[in-house]
Amino acid sequence: MISTAQIIRLLALKRGLDVEICAIAGAIHDIATMESGKAENHATRAIDYIAPLINEYNESKHAKNGTLAITDEEIALLEEIIPQHCSKEVLSTHPYVEILKDADTIDRYLHGVETREMEQPRLFAVLAELGFDVN
Numbered sequence: 001m002i003s004t005a006q007i008i009r010l011l012a013l014k015r016g017l018d019v020e021i022c023a024i025a026g027a028i029h030d031i032a033t034m035e036s037g038k039a040e041n042h043a044t045r046a047i048d049y050i051a052p053l054i055n056e057y058n059e060s061k062h063a064k065n066g067t068l069a070i071t072d073e074e075i076a077l078l079e080e081i082i083p084q085h086c087s088k089e090v091l092s093t094h095p096y097v098e099i100l101k102d103a104d105t106i107d108r109y110l111h112g113v114e115t116r117e118m119e120q121p122r123l124f125a126v127l128a129e130l131g132f133d134v135n
């Protein structure tokens with residue numbers, strides 16, 4: 001979702017992570033739901049859609065000169081982090097896994113989706129990181 005992409009850009013700037021790969025992750029993290037119309041297991045099912053989508057992009061005129069192409073290493077990173085984005089209660093040591101979960105948590109909150117109890121520590125931690133008083 002575009003809103004997730006914008007939120008993750010902000011967090012990536014703050015955390016010193018690669019802004020563009022984070023934005024791509026944010027934009028396509030729900031691709032399985034978008035492509036299939038079904039939300040069940042959409043995080044893990046995303047693995048079926050990521051590489052074909054990126055390869056289609058890489059073949060497009062926008063990426064043809066190579067400077068805007070997404071590398072195999074970046075595809076591998078997307079395939080590692082996106083399938084984990086629904087496990088909000090699980091803390092990872094992988095900064096890109098965590099940032100996608102955090103951005104999705106904030107995005108869902110801003111869209112008025114109820115924050116499940118197990119997701120609340122993450123929500124409060126990210127809001128505090130952004131300087132909001134959560135007490």
Ligand SMILES: [Fe+2]
Binds near residue numbers: 029030042043085086
């Ligand atoms: Fe999702």
